[in-house]
Amino acid sequence: MSGDVTDPTLEALWKKVLDDWDNQALHGTFLEYCQSNGRLVEAAVRYRGMSGDRERGESAEKHLKSVLALAMAQLETLRSPRPESQSRAGSIALILLFIGGTLGILAYLAASR
Numbered sequence: 001m002s003g004d005v006t007d008p009t010l011e012a013l014w015k016k017v018l019d020d021w022d023n024q025a026l027h028g029t030f031l032e033y034c035q036s037n038g039r040l041v042e043a044a045v046r047y048r049g050m051s052g053d054r055e056r057g058e059s060a061e062k063h064l065k066s067v068l069a070l071a072m073a074q075l076e077t078l079r080s081p082r083p084e085s086q087s088r089a090g091s092i093a094l095i096l097l098f099i100g101g102t103l104g105i106l107a108y109l110a111a112s113r
Helices: 008-019 024-036 040-050 057-078 084-111
Strands: none
Touching (some): 024 040, 024 057
């Protein structure tokens, strides 16, 4: 599918899915394998190919949406998190600036009396 060497485990799992299409556990096992081995594109291609089937099309579309959800979740985990240290450092600097300004104003008021 993707030009890579054929993955015998993926092929065997897909064959089981095709042989017992209504078995949701087999679909789950196939999708878990594809996700953990970076083969979600192949899963999407296979389910997309089945979406035109009169009997299996609706189910294939549902599983295609599952592939999309897994891919989106995988992308979300790859996003770089916002660096908290910079955010925290900025907050501390702002608080210190406020305290310093307040103390400066109080010192000025005390000196002017």
